[in-house]
Amino acid sequence: MKFCSNCGTAVDLRVPPGDTLPRHVCPACGSIHYLNPKMVVGALPEWEGRILLCRRAIEPRHGYWTLPAGFMENCETTAQAAARETLEEACARIEIGELYTLFDIPHISQVHIIYRARLLDVDFGPGEESLEVALFDEADIPWGDIAFRSVEQTLKHYYEDRRRGRWQFHVGTIPPPSGHSSPR
Template sequence: MKFCSDCGTPVDLRIPAGDSLPRHVCPACGSIHYQNPKLVVGALAEWEGRVLLCRRAIEPRHGYWTLPAGFMENQESTADAAARETLEEACARIEVGEMFTLYDIPHISQVHIVYRARLLDLDFRPGEESLEVGLFDEADIPWEQLAFRSIEFTLRRYYEDRRQGSYRFHTGRISPPLGL
């Protein structure tokens, strides 16, 4: 951040009084500009034992497969974000179920949340951010072409839980790949 979003003055990076971390502070108006992690929310939408995947038409990871997911908007719940992202990326309507995974990804300042969901019908198609969409059985998941580790972890937990006959809530932390 270079300029104050309140008054336009160049900001300083310093630790404000009563704080413990460096923040962008405006020397003119005193505004403290906090930068907080982003929430990425999505859905693991099911239909007769298969899951809905989208092949990305955007960066990062253009051409790779993912669950429909994206950044949460202001003034929406996480469940609403999962339904909206599924509609935007796969033009699919879902009934959002329980929260299934929550992964902290501190090295990119993100938290990824995925809900289990039920497709309401088979009327889906690629949205503007997807090249193609489809329903996949476990054997057909393009494991080597998944866009994000949080999606791979979510799918692996889903199939493990399904084999055990019950689903539980999973949490974890994803560390940076080697070399970052």
């Protein structure tokens, strides 16, 4: 951040009084600008034992498969964000189920939240951010072409839970790839 979004003055990076971390502070109007992690919210849409995946038409990971998910918008709940992203990326309508996975990804300042969901029908297709969408049985999941580790972990938990016949909420942290240095 270079300029204050309130008054346009160049900001300073310093620890404001009462804080412990450097923040972008406007020397003119005193506004403190907090840069916080982004919330990525999505769904694990199910239809008769199969999972709906989207092949990405955008970077990062263009051409790789993912669950329908994206950045949460202001003024929406996480469940609303999951349903909206599924509609945008897969043109699919879903019924949101329970919160299923939550992954902290501190090295990229993101939190990924995935809900279990039920497809309301099989009238789906690629949205603008998807090259294609398809339903997959476990044996057909393109494991080597999954876009994100949080999606891979969510799918693995799903199939493990399904085999056990017991669903549980999964929380974890995705570490940086080996050789990756933290931005802090």
